[in-house]
Amino acid sequence: MSTPQPPRKTRTDAERNRDRVLEAARALFAEFGHEVQMAEVARAAGVGIGTLYRKFPTREELVAAIAEQRSADLVAAARPHLAAADPAQGLAGFLRHVGETLAGDRGMSEVIEKSMGSTEPQGETREALLAVVAELTGRARDGGAVGRDVTTEDVNMVVCGLAAVIRNAAGDWRRYVEVALDGLRPR
Amino acid sequence: MSTPQPPRKTRTDAERNRDRVLEAARALFAEFGHEVQMAEVARAAGVGIGTLYRKFPTREELVAAIAEQRSADLVAAARPHLAAADPAQGLAGFLRHVGETLAGDRGMSEVIEKSMGSTEPQGETREALLAVVAELTGRARDGGAVGRDVTTEDVNMVVCGLAAVIRNAAGDWRRYVEVALDGLRPR
DNA sequence: TGGAATGAGGAATCCGGATTCCGGTTAAAG
DNA sequence: CTTTAACCGGAATCCGGATTCCTCATTCCA
Numbered sequence: 001m002s003t004p005q006p007p008r009k010t011r012t013d014a015e016r017n018r019d020r021v022l023e024a025a026r027a028l029f030a031e032f033g034h035e036v037q038m039a040e041v042a043r044a045a046g047v048g049i050g051t052l053y054r055k056f057p058t059r060e061e062l063v064a065a066i067a068e069q070r071s072a073d074l075v076a077a078a079r080p081h082l083a084a085a086d087p088a089q090g091l092a093g094f095l096r097h098v099g100e101t102l103a104g105d106r107g108m109s110e111v112i113e114k115s116m117g118s119t120e121p122q123g124e125t126r127e128a129l130l131a132v133v134a135e136l137t138g139r140a141r142d143g144g145a146v147g148r149d150v151t152t153e154d155v156n157m158v159v160c161g162l163a164a165v166i167r168n169a170a171g172d173w174r175r176y177v178e179v180a181l182d183g184l185r186p187r
Numbered sequence: 188m189s190t191p192q193p194p195r196k197t198r199t200d201a202e203r204n205r206d207r208v209l210e211a212a213r214a215l216f217a218e219f220g221h222e223v224q225m226a227e228v229a230r231a232a233g234v235g236i237g238t239l240y241r242k243f244p245t246r247e248e249l250v251a252a253i254a255e256q257r258s259a260d261l262v263a264a265a266r267p268h269l270a271a272a273d274p275a276q277g278l279a280g281f282l283r284h285v286g287e288t289l290a291g292d293r294g295m296s297e298v299i300e301k302s303m304g305s306t307e308p309q310g311e312t313r314e315a316l317l318a319v320v321a322e323l324t325g326r327a328r329d330g331g332a333v334g335r336d337v338t339t340e341d342v343n344m345v346v347c348g349l350a351a352v353i354r355n356a357a358g359d360w361r362r363y364v365e366v367a368l369d370g371l372r373p374r
Numbered sequence: 375t376g377g378a379a380t381g382a383g384g385a386a387t388c389c390g391g392a393t394t395c396c397g398g399t400t401a402a403a404g
Numbered sequence: 405c406t407t408t409a410a411c412c413g414g415a416a417t418c419c420g421g422a423t424t425c426c427t428c429a430t431t432c433c434a
Binding site: 113114116117118119151153154156157158160161162163164165168169170171172173175176178179180181182183184185 | 300301303304305306338340341343344345347348349350351352355356357358359360362363365366367368369370371372
Binding site: 009037038049053057 | 425
């Protein structure tokens with residue numbers, strides 16, 4: 001009945017392996033997207049499959065962990081743009097940054113394409129990301145950088161499209177970003 | 188050695204089954220995308236799996252057949268827009284039509300998202316579709332409906348983004364189309 | 375240092391879904 | 405109305421990849 005757990009400290013090698021897995025997964029997902037197999041990740045991490053599974057009981061959980069991590073990075077990267085003096089540059093700068101990020105991370109582009117917009121349930125980090133976009137959009141709108149009728153959803157759609165373009169289209173995504181920004185401007 | 192084949196006419200029921208399969212696949216792909224299982228298609232078509240496989244030896248071939256069909260529809264639908272008096276309305280009208288189509292056909296949005304842009308090898312119908320977009324873009328540009336620096340690739344990216352937005356985002360894709368069109372306009 | 379307790383590995387297993395196979399049918403030809 | 409090539413149906417099989425499980429190795433604590 002009692003719970004006299006004599007809690008031992010987490011083994012150091014266990015922690016090290018966890019880090020290796022996260023690192024390997026991050027790299028592989030970035031380069032090949034989430035289609036990468038669990039065995040690949042384990043191999044790249046220099047770890048057995050069993051170990052990988054003890055850290056992340058499910059492929060889904062591993063993917064989520066990485067997605068969470070990268071999303072947080074994006075939210076963090078938004079800070080300077082939120083603080084930008086010129087709200088127009090704030091939104092534009094952030095969109096360009098998102099492009100740069102997704103261009104270097106296939107897995108992330110998959111995540112963003114699916115998450116920006118779906119009214120699905122999701123982690124708080126996703127919420128934070130949406131909040132950031134909303135904030136940036138609001139400022140840009142107040143500052144007259146984008147049309148008064150531009151909504152957060154409009155921007156979300158642009159981001160979703162950007163992710164798709166980066167992952168599938170042959171053209172220069174930077175061009176796409178500029179076109180989208182032009183489209184959002186007043187008048 | 189000789190080939191005195193007394194060619195029999197294709198059985199009528201065989202042909203009928205083929206049509207049923209195509210019809211069922213079209214409907215299912217449109218509603219659920221290409222993730223639908225072969226068995227589902229067979230069931231919906233009121234046909235055995237074996238029969239389905241005699242018509243289309245591979246899932247891939249079935250998907251390709253439908254994609255081809257729908258792409259051809261899109262090309263055909265472009266005709267009136269190509270003939271539009273106002274080139275600005277030509278491009279805009281076509282993009283809106285594409286949106287309408289993709290909004291009602293999940294499978295098609297998947298195809299378009301992947302094919303618009305990839306310099307991959309593909310069917311001639313895909314070529315035709317790209318040619319149509321190029322033509323429409325050229326006219327719009329010549330007519331001053333879009334910026335002089337707008338390329339076919341730019342428009343392809345917009346279409347690719349549109350497909351993604353329709354399939355994933357929560358917002359109103361019509362809004363997205365207008366934003367994109369605004370972004371393409373001169374100035 | 376001794377002996378749990380926790381972690382590592384990776385072969386074996388499970389699973390969902392595509393594809394194959396073959397005995398039973400049925401339409402076309404004479 | 406036969407004959408027979410084509411065709412049908414769907415159970416059985418195959419396959420790739422995720423997930424489980426059990427044995428052995430390490431690390432932590434007294």
